[in-house]
Amino acid sequence: MSMTEWKKRERQERQNDIINAARKILANKDFSEVSMDEIAREIGLGKSTLYLYFKNKESLYFAIVLRGIRIWVEMVKEEMKKGKRGVEKFSLYLNANQKFSKEYPDYFRLLYSPTSIKKQFDKNKMNSSTEFQEVRSLFKDLMNRGIEALKQGIDEGQIRAEVDPVETIILISVIYNGMANMGDWSKEILENRGIDEQKFSADVAEIFSQHLIKIEKK
Structure with a gap:
């Protein structure tokens, strides 16, 4: 696997982790009650890193x-x-x-x-x-x-x-x-x-x- 392919795969896996974490949170709480900070904490990421994958909630x-x-x-x-x-x-x-x-x-x-x-x-x-x-x-x-x-x-x-x-x-x-x-x-x-x-x-x-x-x- 080339470095480019490896980075692409790593990014996809991270995106999946974020989606899975946010899915669990949003399914049980009102949209207005959920913040990007909370989602970032759930998966152990910094808020700034989260915004590298998704520009907003x-x-x-x-x-x-x-x-x-x-x-x-x-x-x-x-x-x-x-x-x-x-x-x-x-x-x-x-x-x-x-x-x-x-x-x-x-x-x-x-x-x-x-x-x-x-x-x-x-x-x-x-x-x-x-x-x-x-x-x-x-x-x-x-x-x-x-x-x-x-x-x-x-x-x-x-x-x-x-x-x-x-x-x-x-x-x-x-x-x-x-x-x-x-x-x-x-x-x-x-x-x-x-x-x-x-x-x-x-x-x-x-x-x-x-x-x-x-x-x-x-």
Whole structure:
């Protein structure tokens, strides 16, 4: 390995360490409560060194969510390959989303950050961030995969023709947002009924499969 390759690899490993540390902190604390000083201390770096890798907290945040959505998109792609018909693909799409939220709850929460967090971002910083732009692009790709599965199901006559694929996928995204930012009182009500977050997620997927997206009987 050349010196250039070694330095590149070392830098990548350090970036990964920073992302992993910041991911754990941001998943459990409000964005406004976390400082670059705290993140630097967590991984044993000086604040000035941290800024050599990420120019600000927003840049680091989007590096984290970018990693998360890349994992999510790959999960969806691999899962949907198992289906041929539109209805199958849509069901697999929902399964993959549920799997991601279960295996990576911190990424899921950060990807559906509360509006209060997003208001703290400088729009100019966001729009100039390559990470932010890729996150937006991948979110669109993720949603388009669900939309195309529904369109295929309609064309194949297994999903009602009046179903709007775009509206349905947007509604699913809104529900995921609500699940990620569910209030403590809602969680308490569900827990009192013996329903944890994963069961609730599975039940939501079941509602979509059996009721909202009604399969016609032949």
